[in-house]
Amino acid sequence: xxxDAAWVEAGSKPKKEMTFFELMGKVMSxxxxxxxxxxxxxxxxxxxxxxxxxxxxxxxxxIVSGPTVKSIQEIAKDDKIKAVVVRVNSxxxxxxxxxxxxxxxxxxxxKKPTVVSMGDVAASGGYWVSCIGVPVYxxxxxxxxxxxxxxxxxxxxxxxxxxxxxxxxxxLDEAAMAFxxxxxxxxxxxxxxxxxxxxxxxxxxxLVSESRKIPVEKLHDLAGGRVWSGTQAKSAGLVDEIGGxxxxxxxxxxxxxVEKYTVVHRPVVAPGIDLSALFGDxxxxxxxxxxxxxxxxxLLGRRGVVTTVLDLLLEDGLSATGRPTVWxxxxxxxxxx
Numbered sequence: 001x002x003x004d005a006a007w008v009e010a011g012s013k014p015k016k017e018m019t020f021f022e023l024m025g026k027v028m029s030x031x032x033x034x035x036x037x038x039x040x041x042x043x044x045x046x047x048x049x050x051x052x053x054x055x056x057x058x059x060x061x062x063i064v065s066g067p068t069v070k071s072i073q074e075i076a077k078d079d080k081i082k083a084v085v086v087r088v089n090s091x092x093x094x095x096x097x098x099x100x101x102x103x104x105x106x107x108x109x110x111k112k113p114t115v116v117s118m119g120d121v122a123a124s125g126g127y128w129v130s131c132i133g134v135p136v137y138x139x140x141x142x143x144x145x146x147x148x149x150x151x152x153x154x155x156x157x158x159x160x161x162x163x164x165x166x167x168x169x170x171x172l173d174e175a176a177m178a179f180x181x182x183x184x185x186x187x188x189x190x191x192x193x194x195x196x197x198x199x200x201x202x203x204x205x206x207l208v209s210e211s212r213k214i215p216v217e218k219l220h221d222l223a224g225g226r227v228w229s230g231t232q233a234k235s236a237g238l239v240d241e242i243g244g245x246x247x248x249x250x251x252x253x254x255x256x257x258v259e260k261y262t263v264v265h266r267p268v269v270a271p272g273i274d275l276s277a278l279f280g281d282x283x284x285x286x287x288x289x290x291x292x293x294x295x296x297x298x299l300l301g302r303r304g305v306v307t308t309v310l311d312l313l314l315e316d317g318l319s320a321t322g323r324p325t326v327w328x329x330x331x332x333x334x335x336x337x
Contacts, residue, residue: 052093052125065097071267072104083113083252092124113255131211138230138239148225149201157182
């Protein structure tokens with residue numbers, strides 16, 4: 001290198017300490033969603049389950065726009081996936097997130113045979129993402145429609161005054177104060193917000209009109225936040241057919257011209273660790289790592305400890321279902337006499 005060289009050895013970074021709860025949280029969280037290429041000729045079932053939210057990171061129980069759009073784009077690029085069933089089970093959510101997902105689905109439908117399958121509920125934003133100009137199937141009891149837009153906020157001003165909490169807001173103008181937590185909306189705030197809502201609602205009506213070939217004038221009687229069953233939605237022209245995922249698979253397989261195929265599910269979520277590997281065999285009646293046996297639980301019950309919730313938690317925690325369940329418990333279930 002033309003001269004003397006000085007070797008500099010980088011110092012190692014200090015190891016980050018992790019608490020037991022942080023460790024268990026990482027172990028049980030299931031890890032990030034990962035894309036996976038299909039190995040054989042496949043039809044993908046794209047699951048859109050949960051509330052629709054804006055964001056860049058996946059969240060359990062939510063349809064987050066960033067990772068959802070990425071998953072849809074990965075399906076479009078996968079040559080092994082010949083067709084797609086979009087399974088919608090959502091009560092709606094953010095209009096901007098819904099539109100981002102809808103556009104990604106529309107691009108996907110332009111490349112591969114696609115059908116929308118509505119589950120228990122496909123309302124509001126769940127219906128918005130279904131407006132991609134492809135056949136829409138619903139169950140007879142599906143709650144769908146709810147073609148409408150609203151906005152709301154919680155105002156804690158009275159509560160704050162009651163507990164003696166004072167808030168000082170610094171803003172460039174009154175418009176920036178509209179969503180301050182210590183005040184409600186004034187007439188000017190409501191007028192501006194109503195204009196935004198009307199614009200988004202008009203966009204929603206136009207999307208439905210173009211997708212379902214229903215004049216906007218006729219849609220006013222079907223929209224306005226009204227919710228319909230799958231059977232009613234079919235009669236009104238909001239969906240095409242009554243049927244489930246199997247019916248949709250058969251339809252897209254025929255459109256794609258494939259007879260033998262594997263069904264793959266997207267997005268792929270890495271499951272968390274199976275807690276039975278840590279706590280022992282749940283069928284053995286003894287949890288070794290916890291040191292709790294069936295006899296001990298029985299003894300606690302005879303001593304007046306209500307173990308119903310404990311039994312439920314242990315049963316749920318030891319089941320290998322992927323992501324953990326979140327429980328909200330009150331102290332009333334533990335009653336020692």
